[in-house]
Amino acid sequence: MTVSTLRRLTGDEKHAPSAHSTLDVIRVLYERVLRITPETADEPDRDRFLLSKGHGPAAYYAVLADRGFIPEDWLDRMGQWNSPLGTHPDRVLIPGVEAGTGSLGHGLGLAVGVALGLRAQGYLQTRTFVLLGDAELDEGSNHEAIAYAAALPLPLTAIVIDNRSATHGWPGGIPARFPGWTVSLVDGHDHDEIERGLLVRTGKPHLIVAAVEPKWS
Amino acid sequence: MMRETFVAATTALLDEDPRTALVLADISADVFAPALRKHPDRALNVGIREQLMVGVGGGLAMTGMRPYLHSYAPFLVDRAYEQIKLDLGHQDTGAVLVSIGGSYDSAASGYTHHSPGDVALLDTLEGWTVLVPGHHDEVPAMLREAARHDDRVYIRLGLQENTRAYPDGGKLRVLKRGGPLVVAVGPMLDPVLAATADLDVTVAYTNTPRPLDTEGMRLLAEGEVIVVEPYLAGTSARLVSEALSGLPHRALHLGVGRAEIRDYGTWEDHARAHGLDAAGLRRSLRAFLGGGA
Numbered sequence: 399m400t401v402s403t404l405r406r407l408t409g410d411e412k413h414a415p416s417a418h419s420t421l422d423v424i425r426v427l428y429e430r431v432l433r434i435t436p437e438t439a440d441e442p443d444r445d446r447f448l449l450s451k452g453h454g455p456a457a458y459y460a461v462l463a464d465r466g467f468i469p470e471d472w473l474d475r476m477g478q479w480n481s482p483l484g485t486h487p488d489r490v491l492i493p494g495v496e497a498g499t500g501s502l503g504h505g506l507g508l509a510v511g512v513a514l515g516l517r518a519q520g521y522l523q524t525r526t527f528v529l530l531g532d533a534e535l536d537e538g539s540n541h542e543a544i545a546y547a548a549a550l551p552l553p554l555t556a557i558v559i560d561n562r563s564a565t566h567g568w569p570g571g572i573p574a575r576f577p578g579w580t581v582s583l584v585d586g587h588d589h590d591e592i593e594r595g596l597l598v599r600t601g602k603p604h605l606i607v608a609a610v611e612p613k614w615s
Numbered sequence: 616m617m618r619e620t621f622v623a624a625t626t627a628l629l630d631e632d633p634r635t636a637l638v639l640a641d642i643s644a645d646v647f648a649p650a651l652r653k654h655p656d657r658a659l660n661v662g663i664r665e666q667l668m669v670g671v672g673g674g675l676a677m678t679g680m681r682p683y684l685h686s687y688a689p690f691l692v693d694r695a696y697e698q699i700k701l702d703l704g705h706q707d708t709g710a711v712l713v714s715i716g717g718s719y720d721s722a723a724s725g726y727t728h729h730s731p732g733d734v735a736l737l738d739t740l741e742g743w744t745v746l747v748p749g750h751h752d753e754v755p756a757m758l759r760e761a762a763r764h765d766d767r768v769y770i771r772l773g774l775q776e777n778t779r780a781y782p783d784g785g786k787l788r789v790l791k792r793g794g795p796l797v798v799a800v801g802p803m804l805d806p807v808l809a810a811t812a813d814l815d816v817t818v819a820y821t822n823t824p825r826p827l828d829t830e831g832m833r834l835l836a837e838g839e840v841i842v843v844e845p846y847l848a849g850t851s852a853r854l855v856s857e858a859l860s861g862l863p864h865r866a867l868h869l870g871v872g873r874a875e876i877r878d879y880g881t882w883e884d885h886a887r888a889h890g891l892d893a894a895g896l897r898r899s900l901r902a903f904l905g906g907g908a
Contacts, residue, residue, distance in 0.1 A: 442678070442679065488705075489706055489707070498701070498705045498706055504698065504701055507669075507671055507702070508671075508673050508674040508677070508702055510667070510674060511638075511670060511673055511675045511676075511678075512674040512675075512677055514674065515674060515677065515678030517656060518633075518656040518657040518675075518680065519633075519680070538666070539666040539667060539670065539698075542661070542662070542667035543664075543670065545664075546667060549662075
């Protein structure tokens with residue numbers, strides 16, 4: 399079970415709020431939505447999930463272990479020497495991880511490229527998901543990708559975990575920063591709401607704002 | 616001419632190979648317009664968003680495509696350095712970066728549009744092949760060779776060209792035999808040949824400074840070596856030192872100076888100011904080699 403698996407992870411307490419805020423969305427993705435298994439992790443038409451918010455990947459690792467992508471005993475040594483699990487994920491070291499992230503503001507641009515590459519190669523049913531944090535949206539590179547995806551338009555799904563940690567907040571709301579995108583607002587812990595948001599396919603880029611408790615509460 | 620050759624060769628690659636992708640950040644979108652129209656799914660202009668251009672390139676590469684990215688060197692390399700480091704290198708993917716405007720080619724635009732440090736920046740990263748053509752006829756083969764694999768390649772196009780092409784310039788190619796070794800990188804060849812016309816030196820050319828032909832350098836260098844590069848002076852100093860490790864030698868590294876020249880004009884003006892025209896090179900060579908050269 400993912401929650402008990404998550405408790406097994408230690409060594410990155412600094413990022414624990416980040417990890418826990420993403421847990422339910424990542425669980426719903428892997429348990430209900432993504433067409434990917436350890437056996438299909440290298441298939442070219444697999445669905446893609448990129449954790450742009452590479453900070454605090456404990457929830458991600460826990461889900462990957464639960465779904466059989468990585469051995470559970472890897473979890474005991476996160477961040478240690480000779481461990482494949484860092485406190486930020488590395489796609490070269492970890493089966494099932496699509497993007498090595500940690501520096502904020504990279505995942506959405508990469509996801510746009512992934513979605514374009516899949517479309518160009520005819521994988522029209524393959525979906526691309528990327529998960530960001532609300533504070534991460536401060537990075538200007540996100541806004542380059544947001545505008546470009548809307549202009550195309552490119553059907554990928556971005557999930558923003560809103561734990562109200564952006565330094566200056568988002569006056570007017572996060573969706574106002576995604577012009578041209580369709581939007582779902584969900585409770586970031588309600589699995590059915592999250593699933594409904596993730597299943598939306600509009601032909602446009604789709605934003606899901608998953609609200610969770612404030613980081614600093 | 617190099618830019619025109621690049622556009623023609625890359626447009627042909629897009630036509631011939633469905634794996635080829637082109638990602639622009641507005642620069643050269645006008646000359647690539649036919650390709651952008653013909654291949655809208657993989658010839659892309661993301662707008663003036665260089666970080667995104669590299670991110671998109673990394674994503675395309677993740678799906679098995681071969682992306683060619685292009686802009687002015689200060690925007691392609693300096694500005695998007697972290698994306699190059701992470702979205703390509705750290706993801707263990709590759710791309711072909713093709714720049715114009717390296718060093719001081721955009722002289723009239725001022726220092727915001729200069730990039731003397733592009734190759735030095737890439738030298739901080741692993742696995743980059745750096746190609747610096749000295750003539751536009753050397754460009755198509757570089758682009759086509761890069762299409763055959765997935766590695767990280769930087770092709771630095773320039774306004775300055777030599778009078779003739781050397782398609783076999785991947786290794787050190789000796790053009791003049793004599794005393795101390797002078798290595799000319801890319802478009803530095805003609806001014807080096809002019810500067811050394813009556814000097815007893817060996818002149819070798821390369822358009823592939825990375826990986827540097829260290830074996831050739833070790834064979835050719837006999838105690839004194841001068842490297843003339845069209846980017847930041849000393850960029851290759853570490854590699855030359857490693858190549859000649861254990862061999863007593865003196866080395867001189869000539870290239871673009873670190874001090875910003877707050878002036879405009881043409882690339883020829885800046886070459887002169889940095890001592891990279893024939894007369895300036897001759898002064899530096901004679902000072903280093905003494906009267907015996």
